[in-house]
Structures are given as C-alpha cells and as structure tokens.
Amino acid sequence: xxxxxxxxxxxxxxxxxxxxxxxxxxxxxxxxxxxxxxxxxxxxxxxxxxxxxxxxxxxxxxxxxxxxxxxxxxxxxxxxxxxxxxxxxxxxxxxxxxxxxxxxxxxxxxxxxxxxxxxxxxxxxxxxxxxxxxxxxxxxxxxxxxxxxxxxxxxxxxxxxxxxxxxxxxxxxxxxxxxxxxxxxxxxxxxxxxxxxxxxxxxxxxxxxxxxxxxxxxxxxxxxxxxxxxxxxxxxxxxxxxxxxxxxxxxxxxxxxxxxxxxxxxxxxxxxxxxxxxxxxxxxxxxxxxxxxxxxxxxxxxxxxxxxxxxxxxxxxxxxxxxxxxxxxxxxxxxxxxxxxxxxxxxxxxxxxxxxxxxxxxxxxxxxxxxxxxxxxxxxxxxxxxxxxxxxxxxxxxxxxxxxxxxxxxxxxxxxxxxxxxxxxxxxxxxxxxxxxxxxxxxxxxxxxxxxxxxxxxxxxxxxxxxxxxxxxxxxxxxxxxxxxxxxxxxxxxxxxxxxxxxxxxxxxxxxxxxxxxxxxxxxxxxxxxxxxxxxxxxxxxxxxxxxxxxxxxxxxxxxxxxxxxxxxxxxxxxxxxxxxxxxxxx
Amino acid sequence: xxxxxxxxxxxxxxxxxxxxxxxxxxxxxxxxxxxxxxxxxxxxxxxxxxxxxxxxxxxxxxxxxxxxxxxxxxxxxxxxxxxxxxxxxxxxxxxxxxxxxxxxxxxxxxxxxxxxxxxxxxxxxxxxxxxxxxxxxxxxxxxxxxxxxxxxxxxxxxxxxxxxxxxxxxxxxxxxxxxxxxxxxxxxxxxxxxxxxxxxxxxxxxxxxxxxxxxxxxxxxxxx
Numbered sequence: 001x002x003x004x005x006x007x008x009x010x011x012x013x014x015x016x017x018x019x020x021x022x023x024x025x026x027x028x029x030x031x032x033x034x035x036x037x038x039x040x041x042x043x044x045x046x047x048x049x050x051x052x053x054x055x056x057x058x059x060x061x062x063x064x065x066x067x068x069x070x071x072x073x074x075x076x077x078x079x080x081x082x083x084x085x086x087x088x089x090x091x092x093x094x095x096x097x098x099x100x101x102x103x104x105x106x107x108x109x110x111x112x113x114x115x116x117x118x119x120x121x122x123x124x125x126x127x128x129x130x131x132x133x134x135x136x137x138x139x140x141x142x143x144x145x146x147x148x149x150x151x152x153x154x155x156x157x158x159x160x161x162x163x164x165x166x167x168x169x170x171x172x173x174x175x176x177x178x179x180x181x182x183x184x185x186x187x188x189x190x191x192x193x194x195x196x197x198x199x200x201x202x203x204x205x206x207x208x209x210x211x212x213x214x215x216x217x218x219x220x221x222x223x224x225x226x227x228x229x230x231x232x233x234x235x236x237x238x239x240x241x242x243x244x245x246x247x248x249x250x251x252x253x254x255x256x257x258x259x260x261x262x263x264x265x266x267x268x269x270x271x272x273x274x275x276x277x278x279x280x281x282x283x284x285x286x287x288x289x290x291x292x293x294x295x296x297x298x299x300x301x302x303x304x305x306x307x308x309x310x311x312x313x314x315x316x317x318x319x320x321x322x323x324x325x326x327x328x329x330x331x332x333x334x335x336x337x338x339x340x341x342x343x344x345x346x347x348x349x350x351x352x353x354x355x356x357x358x359x360x361x362x363x364x365x366x367x368x369x370x371x372x373x374x375x376x377x378x379x380x381x382x383x384x385x386x387x388x389x390x391x392x393x394x395x396x397x398x399x400x401x402x403x404x405x406x407x408x409x410x411x412x413x414x415x416x417x418x419x420x421x422x423x424x425x426x427x428x429x430x431x432x433x434x435x436x437x438x439x440x441x442x443x444x445x446x447x448x449x450x451x452x453x454x455x456x457x458x459x460x461x462x463x464x465x466x467x468x469x470x471x472x473x474x475x476x477x478x479x480x481x482x483x484x485x486x487x488x489x490x491x492x493x494x495x496x497x498x499x500x501x502x503x504x505x506x507x508x509x510x511x512x513x514x515x516x517x518x519x520x521x522x523x524x525x526x527x528x529x530x531x532x533x534x535x536x537x538x539x540x541x542x543x544x545x546x547x548x549x550x551x552x553x554x555x556x557x558x559x560x561x562x563x564x565x566x567x568x569x570x571x572x573x574x575x576x577x578x579x580x581x582x583x584x585x586x587x
Numbered sequence: 588x589x590x591x592x593x594x595x596x597x598x599x600x601x602x603x604x605x606x607x608x609x610x611x612x613x614x615x616x617x618x619x620x621x622x623x624x625x626x627x628x629x630x631x632x633x634x635x636x637x638x639x640x641x642x643x644x645x646x647x648x649x650x651x652x653x654x655x656x657x658x659x660x661x662x663x664x665x666x667x668x669x670x671x672x673x674x675x676x677x678x679x680x681x682x683x684x685x686x687x688x689x690x691x692x693x694x695x696x697x698x699x700x701x702x703x704x705x706x707x708x709x710x711x712x713x714x715x716x717x718x719x720x721x722x723x724x725x726x727x728x729x730x731x732x733x734x735x736x737x738x739x740x741x742x743x744x745x746x747x748x749x750x751x752x753x754x755x756x757x758x759x760x761x762x763x764x765x766x767x768x769x770x771x772x773x774x775x776x777x778x779x780x781x782x783x784x785x786x787x788x789x790x791x792x793x794x795x796x797x798x799x800x801x802x803x804x805x806x807x808x809x810x811x
Contacts, residue, residue, distance in 0.1 A: 005796065007609055008651045014614065017606035019681050021621070247621060249607070249681060250614045301621030301679070332624075333638055 001094055002086060010077045014250035015043035018091030021247035022299065024060045024067070028093055032064040032176040036090050036100040036137070040115035041108075041526070043071040047246065048253040050260065050308060051106060051143065055164055057242035065172055068092035068100075072115040073122070075523060075530070081122060088122040097123035100137045101175065105156075107145035110503035111496065111526035113152065114518040116141075120155070127515070129157050129202065134185055146199075147230070147277050148456040148563040151506035151514060153201035158189060161566055162197045162231035163263075165240045170195045193224045197231040200224060204565070206508055212549055214507065214560040229567040230277070236263060236284045241292055244299040256304035256337065257296040259289050261321070265310040270378045270579060271367070271406065273455035274310055276571045286317045290324050297334060305329070306337045313342045319350055326353050342381075342389070351396050361400035361446075362393050369405055369420030376411060376583055383423065390427045394434055394443070401427065401445045407474040407491075408452040408466035411587050417474055420447065421481025428486050448490045449478055451497035455504050456563045457571055459579035464554035465501040468494045495533035496525065502540075502550040507562035510550060512543035594631045594641070594662040596694045597672060600808040603654040605683035612647035619659060622679035628672065631662040645700040646769055646804050649776075656687060656803035658699050666691075673811060688808035705753055706769035706804040708777040711762040713796040716788050721757045723787045728755060735783050748783070751775035769804060777801075 007013035028034055037056060039046030046052055052069070059067035068090035073081060081088070087096040097103050103123070105116050120127045125136050132139075141152060142160035149159040160168060171192050178188045186202075193200045203221035208214060219226060233239040245257065262283035265275040284292075293305055305325065312318060325336050336354050342364070366386055368374040374381060390401065405420050424447050431443040451471045454460040466474070471494035479489050503510060517525075517539035524530035540547045555561065557577050564573065603615070610618065620640050623630050632638040641662035648654045669689040677686050716723070727733060733749040751768035752775065758764060767775040777799045785792055 001606060004651060004798075013609040013650070014611065017609050019606040019683065021625075021679070021681060249610045249618055251617065255617070299625065301624035303620075303624070333632060 002081075002089075006080050006084060006086065009080055011074060012043075012250065015071065015074065016077065016091070017249075018069075018094075020249055021301075022244040023092060023246060024056070025092070026060075026066040028066055028095065028099075031066040032179055033066070033102070033172055034095075034100045035059055035065055035067045035102045035104060036097050037067055037069050038097070038103050038105045038116075038119055039069070039071045040105055040112040040119060041072055041524070042074050043248075044250070044252040046071045047248045048255075049106070049108070050258045051108075053242050053245045053258070054240070055104075055106075056246065057244070058165055058168070058240050059172075061240070062169070062172060064176055066092075068095070070097060070103075070119070072112075072119055072524070078118070078122065078523070087124050088119055098125055098137065101179070103137045103139050105139070105141045107141050107143040107149075107152070109526055110145055110151075110500045111531070112524075113503060113514050114522040114525055116152070117155065117515060117518040118523055128154055130154075132157075138185060138188070144274065144277060145504070147273075147566060147568065148504060148506070149199060149201070150508050150562040151503055151510040153508050154511040154515075156201065157185070158192065159199045159201070160197050161199055161228055163233050166231045166233050167195065167197050171198065190221060190223050193221065196229050199228040199566075201508075212546075213555075214562065217560060217562075217565055227565050227567045230569050232278075232280070232569060233263065233282065236260075236282045237288045243292075243295045245296055247300045247302070254306070255302065256306045257293065257300050257302040258306050258308050259293050259296065260284065260308045261289060261312065261315045261318075262309045266314050267311065267380065268378050268579075269367070270376070270459045270583065271409065271452060271455075272310075273458050276457045277568060278310070279568075279570050281314075283315060286321050286324065289321055290328075293325060294328070297329065297332075303333055304335050304337055306339055309340060311342060312338045312340050322350050322353050351392065361402055362398045363402045363404065364389065365404040366423065367404065367406050368409065368416065369418070369423050370416045373409060373412065373416045373419070376586060377406075377409060383426075386423065387426060387430055390430050391434075394431050395438065397440075399431065399439070399441060399443045401443070403427070403445060403447045405447065405449045405478075406452045407449045407478065408471050410460060410463050410583060412474070414477055417477040418481040420449070420478050421483070421487075424482060424487050425484050428484050431486075443486050445484075445487045446490060447478070447482065447487055448492075449475060450492045451494050453497050453501045453504060456561070457566075457568050457576070459576050459583065461505070461561065461576065462555040462557060462559075462580065465498060465551045467552055468498050471497065493528060493531065495536070496528070496531050498547070498551050499525070499533075499536050502547055505562070506550050509545055513539045513545050516543045591631075591641075591662065591694055594664060594694050595666045596660055596662055596692050596696075597667075597669065598658060598660050598690050598692050598699055598808050599672070599676075599686060600656045600658050600688040600803075601654075601680075602685045602687060603648055603657050603683065604685075605653075607681060607683035608648075608651050608653050611650055612644070616642070616644060618681070618684075622676060623661065625679040626675040628661070628667065628675060629664045631664045643698050643700055645698075645703050646706065648801060649799075652777075653800040655800065656808075657801070658703075658804055658808065660692075660699050662694070686811070688810050690808045701771065703770045703805045704768065704772070705766050707764060707766050707802040709758075709762065709764050709800040709802055710777055710781045710784075711798040711800075712781075712785070712790070713761070713798075714790050714794065715760045716790065720760060720763065720784075720788075723784055724755045724757055724763065726787070727752065727784070733783065735779060737779070748775055748779060752780065764802065 059065050070090050089096055117127050126132050138157045140158050141156050146159045146161050174191050189200045192198045203224035205220045207216040264278040264281035266281050269275050367379045454463040475491045482489055517536050520535045522535045631641045643660050645658040672689050673686050732747045734745050735748055736743050737746045753766040755765045781797045
C-alpha cells in the first residue's frame with residue numbers, strides 16, 4: 001500500500017487500496033505470467049466496467065496467470081506520487097507495474113489516451129515501444145478503440161482486435177513457453193502475430209502520399225498477416241462469464257450485478273460504431289442468463305441487477321426473463337434495471353415490472369429531431385412511436401424524461417435542428433393531455449445533444465466532421481427552438497468532440513499530438529473539468545499535425561484508411577460504401 | 588416501529604484496520620449490507636418505497652484511523668445463534684474487518700449510537716518527547732480547564748476540552764491511551780488533544796507525525 005501519509009492527503013484514498021470482495025489472491029512468484037489490467041480512467045469508472053470483470057476473471061481462471069488491476073490516479077494522487085517518487089502499482093499485491101510481464105490497457109474512449117501515456121510514465125516505463133527493452137513489460141491494448149489502433153501504434157507492443165474470451169489464451173500459452181525458453185520480446189511478438197486478432201504495429205510499415213494520405217500499408221515481417229482479422233465469441237451461452245465479480249468497497253458509478261443479454265445489434269444505425277464492430281448479433285438464452293444472475297447476486301450481495309446490451313428491446317425473450325428475475329429476486333429486495341430500454345407501446349408490461357421496484361428517469365434516444373434525419377442515420381423510429389412511447393411512460397407514472405440527440409450529422413439542415421425543439425415540445429404536450437389526476441407534478445424533459453463524431457467501420461467513416469464553430473451555432477439553433485420551461489437543454493462540448501474525432505480516425509502521425517498534449521499536461525480529457533482545448537490545439541500546432549486533415553476533411557472512397565488493414569468480419573468496405581451511398585441518394 | 592418489537596437485535600463489534608481504514612462511513616454501511624446479504628442472514632428491512640436493511644452504526648471513525656472495537660447493530664427477523672452470525676458474516680468481510688464480539692440485546696431500547704458516551708484512543712507520536720510525556724499529561728489531568736481554539740461553523744472559537752477528557756495513561760515515551768467523550772452529546776476529537784499535547788512540548792508541530800487508533804467505543808460487547 002502507499003504510505004498512510006500519502007493516502008490521507010488524497011481525495012478518496014479508497015481508490016488506491018484494493019482488497020475488494022472477490023479480489024483474486026495468488027502468489028506472484030508461482031505463476032508464469034503476471035498481467036496488469038490497466039484502466040486509463042479513475043477507479044470508480046473502471047470498476048463499473050463490465051469488460052474489466054470479464055477479463056479479470058477470464059485471465060485469472062488460468063493457474064499460470066495472475067491478473068491484477070491498476071487505474072489512472074486522480075490528479076491529486078498523481079501530484080503526490082510524482083512529488084514522493086512513488087511508482088504506479090497494482091491493487092492486488094501493490095507491485096510496481098514495471099514488475100509485470102504484461103501491462104494491458106483497455107481502450108474504451110479516445111479521450112483516455114493521455115492517461116495511458118501518463119500511467120506508463122508513472123510506472124517508470126518508457127512510453128514508446130522502441131525505447132523499451134527486454135526488462136520492460138510488454139504493453140498491449142484492446143477494446144472498441146482498438147479497431148483503429150494506429151494513433152497509439154507507437155506506444156504499444158501489440159493490440160488485440162475483438163473479443164478476448166475467444167482467443168486470448170493463445171497469447172498466454174505462447175508467452176509461458178517463450179518465458180521458459182528465455183526468448184526475446186521480438187521473437188515472442190512474431191510468434192503471436194499469427195494468432196487471430198493480434199496486431200503488432202512494429203511488423204507493418206506505412207508510406208504516405210504527398211497529400212498526406214496513405215500510399216501503402218504492408219507487413220514487413222514474413223509471419224505477419226496482410227490483414228488482421230477481428231475475433232468474436234461464437235456461442236454466447238458457452239462464452240466465459242464471471243461468477244464472482246469484484247465488489248468494490250467504495251461507491252462507484254454503477255454498483256450492481258450485470259448480465260449481458262446479447263452482444264452486437266440487429267439494427268443498423270449508421271452513426272453507431274458499436275453496431276458495426278460487435279457484429280454479428282449473438283444472444284444468450286434465458287436459462288443461461290437466469291443462472292448467471294443467480295450466481296452473481298449470490299456472490300456479490302448487490303441489490304440491483306442490470307441487463308446489459310445495446311438495446312434491451314431487441315432481446316426476444318425480454319418479458320420472460322424479466323418475469324423470472326422478478327419472481328425470484330423481488331422478495332429479496334433486488335431491483336432490475338434496463339439501462340438501454342427503448343420505451344414503446346409493446347413493452348409497457350416490462351416497464352411496469354421494472355418500475356415496481358425503483359423508479360428513476362427514463363431515457364429516449366431519437367438521435368435525430370426530424371424524420372428526415374432519423375432516416376439518414378437509419379434510426380428506425382417514427383415520431384408516432386416516440387410520442388406513443390412517451391405516453392406509455394407518462395401513464396406508468398414517469399414524469400422525468402431524458403432525450404438524446406446528435407447535432408452535426410451528415411446533410412443536416414437548420415430545419416432538422418428546429419425539429420429537436422418541436423419534438424421535445426410535443427412530448428411535453430403529450431404529458432398535459434393526461435387526465436389531471438395522473439399528473440403528480442410538472443413534467444421535466446431534459447434534452448441533451450452530443451456532437452456527432454464519425455467513427456471507423458461505419459458508413460460515415462469518410463464524412464468530414466463539423467468544425468467547433470459550426471457545432472456551436474447548431475447548439476444555439478437547438479436552444480432557440482426550445483420554448484417550454486419544462487425543457488432544459490444540455491449539450492456536449494464541441495472542442496472535446498472534435499479532438500475525439502481526430503483521434504478516432506487518426507493514423508500513426510497522430511501519436512505525436514497525443515504525446516505533446518500529455519507533455520503539456522493533458523489528463524482525463526473526457527472530464528470537462530480537466531479538458532483543455534488550448535492544450536490540444538497547441539499540441540496539434542507544435543507537432544505540425546493538421547486537425548483539419550483528420551477531423552474535418554471529407555475523405556474519398558478510394559483513399560486507404562488507417563484501419564483498412566483490419567478485417568471486421570462481415571463489415572467490409574464495399575458494404576459501408578453502399579450504405580454511405582444510400583444516404584447520398586436520399587439527399 | 589411496531590414491527591421492530593418482533594425482530595431480534597444484535598450488537599456486533601468489529602475491527603476496521605489495514606486498508607479498510609480508508610473506507611468512508613457510508614461505504615462501510617454498504618459494505619456490511621452486501622456482506623449480510625451474501626451471508627444470507629435473515630436481516631429485517633425497513634418498510635416504505637425504498638426498503639433498506641435495518642442496521643445502524645455507532646460513532647463513525649475518521650478516515651484513516653484504525654478501529655479495534657467498532658460497533659453496529661442489526662435486526663434479524665428470526666433468532667440466530669450468535670456463533671452462527673459470526674461464522675456466516677466473517678466469511679463475507681474483507682481483510683481488516685474482523686468480528687470480535689456479538690451479543691443479542693432487547694429489540695426495544697436505545698440504539699448503540701445513542702448510548703455511546705466515550706471512546707478509548709491510542710495516540711502515538713513519531714518523536715520521543717524532550718521533556719517527559721508523563722509530566723505534560725499529569726499537568727493536563729490536574730488542570731481544571733483546558734482552553735483550545737476550535738474551528739467551527741462560525742469561525743474560530745475557544746472551548747474547554749477538560750470535561751471531555753476522562754482518563755489519559757502514558758504507555759511509552761511517545762504513546763498514550765486516552766478515554767475521551769464520544770457521541771452525539773459530547774465529543775472530543777483525538778487530534779485536538781494530540782495537537783494540544785504537542786503544543787505543550789518542544790517538538791515542532793510539522794516535524795511530528797501522529798497516529799491515531801480507536802481501541803474501543805464504550806459499549807462492551809462480550810469478546811468471542
């Protein structure tokens with residue numbers, strides 16, 4: 001543990017002490033491989049992430065591997081660590097990260113990239129792969145942002161593209177043998193480069209055209225495949241799932257048991273990266289889910305179980321599952337939450353059951369205010385369905401609604417923005433059409449707009465993102481379209497979204513910007529109180545990288561994109577071009 | 588309230604040591620709620636829209652301070668052997684939290700939190716005292732009033748802490764045990780006394796680290 005004196009000066013010292021329920025204890029000297037699972041955000045966020053629970057248990061189920069955890073220290077703790085020369089350590093055995101065989105980062109969000117560099121540096125490990133020697137841990141990464149790993153290529157030894165449950169064992173098997181044989185790092189990397197899902201950036205060279213676009217991307221190593229194939233779980237019922245989740249001792253963002261009802265999505269919303277990269281759609285059976293729910297609740301003591309997926313409505317046995325869970329657990333004071341439930345007339349029954357235990361605000365995500373916009377993004381929901389859904393919710397006793405929209409979508413017009421206000425006002429009117437006795441208090445509607453960020457492996461991956469100025473004028477337009485006092489308007493910071501846009505579609509040259517931003521003091525860029533647009537603008541300028549080139553430029557279909565080398569099983573470029581052209585035809 | 592009469596009340600004493608010292612009071616409550624749930628103890632719930640377990644803690648421990656005999660009370664809907672409570676619950680608690688005693692008390696009556704009036708602390712200084720600690724302590728114990736400055740909601744004020752000091756015993760050159768007022772009526776924080784002692788010594792305040800531990804809080808629960 002860090003000394004008391006340090007911990008007592010930190011805000012929430014419970015972040016740094018571990019010792020949680022179901023924490024895995026092994027003797028680090030008795031395993032072949034020590035793996036530090038590194039979450040580049042603060043403890044409370046990382047511990048609420050279901051992927052951490054899965055990978056922690058998955059890796060630790062092997063006797064020859066000990067997976068420990070580490071999180072980004074909050075800024076106050078970073079200052080203390082630097083002042084007292086204390087390295088970043090794991091929570092399980094309080095070992096410095098430099099002692100591990102692997103440090104594996106989860107890449108959930110582009111705006112955590114500076115935290116990654118900071119954590120490597122706080123561990124006294126050189127941030128660039130080429131500066132690290134045999135004595136340093138192998139640094140790897142995976143998760144949704146790994147579908148375009150290029151901006152991070154310089155810092156990592158390898159990436160894993162896809163779902164670890166399916167194939168990560170191969171990496172551990174090869175490593176155990178490699179370590180016993182005392183092989184060197186490059187030999188190990190060339191051995192794993194042939195495994196499905198593994199991408200070793202050092203084994204690929206990129207050549208650029210005079211205009212800055214990519215001329216050629218090719219392996220420089222005989223074993224490395226031309227294209228890296230994403231791996232995914234084939235059978236969700238058989239896929240590994242934790243039975244004894246870590247239960248934190250301090251309050252986190254989500255303190256609840258989680259069952260994952262399905263992975264992937266049957267819809268094809270064109271803006272939604274998750275909808276494409278988690279294909280194909282695969283679901284678990286009610287039996288599996290019920291059994292997993294039972295085990296998780298028993299071993300955690302949580303009083304809430306959450307049904308995780310991209311859209312709960314699309315689970316065909318939702319009613320049956322909710323019935324079973326209610327029947328079994330309501331008497332034990334366990335509530336059920338459906339964080340991604342779309343409200344419509346067909347599921348008022350489910351709504352009523354979920355509500356019987358706890359009532360909070362309800363969330364709708366129409367994404368676009370006008371039908372035209374919803375058609376462009378392929379969000380298959382009509383205005384009637386939205387209004388109907390709201391009526392069902394209001395009748396069920398909800399009077400707090402949150403609405404999510406995007407601004408800056410392709411081909412957006414002022415009339416589409418005004419439609420956001422109009423739709424929100426119509427929802428308020430639906431409430432006031434209820435008989436008076438059904439209205440307990442004035443309705444409250446919160447409208448949130450995010451700034452559209454085009455992402456790799458979506459039909460909008462070529463689209464030039466709006467500028468900060470345009471986003472801000474769009475936000476003003478939405479604000480002006482809202483008249484009702486029952487509606488409050490919130491919007492995401494445009495500067496952050498543009499930086500996210502540049503990072504998400506960046507290539508290897510963007511690494512210089514990330515490093516520069518980190519050296520200028522960027523940390524926790526996803527947190528509005530930490531994000532500094534000035535730092536990032538300076539970072540682009542000082543590293544001679546054009547923000548416009550990566551964020552705002554519309555790319556031609558025939559340009560080689562930095563992530564083209566990834567074979568996104570079933571989502572090929574021709575298909576995405578066709579989808580993109582469908583939108584062009586609509587205009 | 589009426590239901591409570593039919594419940595069974597247990598007073599449990601436990602340690603809060605090691606890394607659990609850094610778990611705040613509200614988090615400690617959730618920690619016990621989940622432990623009780625995992626232990627499958629027949630805990631009683633409050634009625635109403637958001638039912639919660641009937642358990643209450645006495646006198647929160649300051650963050651970072653170790654506790655050797657902290658206390659909570661739980662209500663169960665049927666009687667359970669105290670030994671069984673210990674076995675079931677101990678298995679579900681993290682390192683640093685050990686149950687040291689359990690006793691059944693009448694379901695009706697004031698809560699432990701309301702009864703507690705004093706607590707025993709151990710205060711350890713990182714420096715040995717130049718003049719003997721015993722001299723300072725005997726001066727404190729023989730004085731009729733001890734005025735210290737206290738930061739309150741309305742700024743600094745001067746308070747007399749002497750009535751809140753019941754006993755001080757010097758264990759070593761740099762360590763003492765003090766029984767101080769603790770509870771909702773009167774309360775003296777151990778650090779106020781420690782800084783006062785340091786002020787009477789020749790040690791510079793900034794040079795000396797002080798470690799605090801709470802050895803017990805008043806209500807004796809029979810040890811296991």
